Amino acid sequence: MSEPTNEGKPPTIAEVAARAGVSRAIASRALSAAPRPVSAEKRARVLKAADELNYHPNPLARSLTTKRLDLVAVVVNHIHDLSDLDIFDLLIEAIQRHGKQVILVRVGSVTGVADLLREGVSYHVDAALVFSDFADAATVRRMFRSDLVVMLNGLHDAKSPAVLGGDEGIAEAVSHAAENGVKTAALVTGRPSSLVERVRAEAYRAAFAETGIALVKLVQGDYSYESGYLAAGEIAEAGLPDAIFCTSDAMAMGVLDARRADFPQNRPTRFRLFGFDNLSMTNFDAYPISSIGYDKADYVAQMLRFLETPTRFEPSGGPVVLPTRFFPRLTG
Template identity: 30%
Template structure:
């Protein structure tokens, strides 16, 4: 049977409030009382109730991770880093899948029912109404992988996607490709919009024009393969920049089925540098997004906001880099 706080108080010869203070972080209790309570708790096998503690402190130690792209393996890395970092800081994760949810107020109400202390939104495909709704409700919120808006009061941790688009165009150009195309992620994603803008800006500066720009319906292997098969039926292309590694892998397999060899007849540049990108079947040259830095910084920032040591919005952008493999021709 579960040992109660009352039983520990009786065994230690102290009040129930003394037992409660002993197991409440930061509460005042004398060293003598603490020793008596801890000894009694050990003898009885008592473990304090986290639910009861949250009611007393008005803190649940829960942080919600909100995402809507759970089928992409990159999210496994995100979730692993998120949970490990939280647990080291004494917090617990609450995973929220918004893959079919579009109502920010409904989502906010669900999270408030769990009384989360803070929220990390880990996606670029949710509309700005989501983080803004949480902020207006007074819940500390960080938007990881988001787009910086000068009018937003929400902290953003991510990358400069426009620069990544420019980097992609320059990378293909430097390897001698001229008939290039962009196979981006969902058109509604802010990251897609920014990478497209940067890609078109740099190609214009280089004096070339992409032969095609297409958008995958989602960040998935199947959508990449489907979009690529259609493109190859309509266009002749030397190389593609794909807005996600998984999309790129689908596109690569579509090209192989079309009878093209990689990188001799067609080259591919991905984005993210997920673990699968290094598999020998793909050996994908890709733009590495520092997912680890983004998640660790997001957790540290939201915890600081909860604890009151960080106020106002703070935007952190991390640099990306090229991971060289064999899906593109080497530099001349």
């Protein structure tokens, strides 16, 4: 085996390949985090050689060769949006398993996206996943200089794929409430700037009309626990309805904590409570909130389909809509 001769200089992939007794291409595949074909025996030799030489891959140099950065931007409103956090572990693990890394970009407001562009703070990434309702697909494409932008919220268009939840679970939850004697309801929504939220709110209105439940109070929140807590007080001032529906579990948690006295042992005595997102926290005793959700693993898998094979996207095909279902728990 040949030894490296560039004393004082960082070792190269060619030197690793020479020490391992393999080609440079095989050494590169063995050191890649992506699932690329190479035998276990050769991979072990390459990893051993890299360790002996203290070799570390240079992502920037690799990107100049491959024209790929292996970076995926995840765009969020705020890091405390629980509905996003609940899937991020699944999402980041899946992205890293495919040899890419994540950068998190917080926009915070409608002007936040424009400010990033105006101030010249742009990033070059291979793809962007947009969870922010403040963002629109065209702006995000310009921001990241990438045509592969997958919209999970915000304003999608014909040039970017979108993955959204359906309204089956909403109909199930409202029917469940009606079957249990609910005649009046309040609805706590997120920001109307969100296209997803507007569609979701209309699905609730349609379900209320179908079941004969009167919508007596509409309160706008922002998906956060705090906005749900405040909404509970506003609703109580107008007179508590038979049920409160929230378009996020985080807001429903705020309602529950504001009205704990109405839920001895988490069971409703004055009104029923429903959330949305089916967060993992709703499976624990602290917040056993009846909720609506979809298969999170399937949700992540649909995003990965577009990242792996962008040609799957057909502009005329419309968004991918995942079926939702109702998850009854103590508060409902």
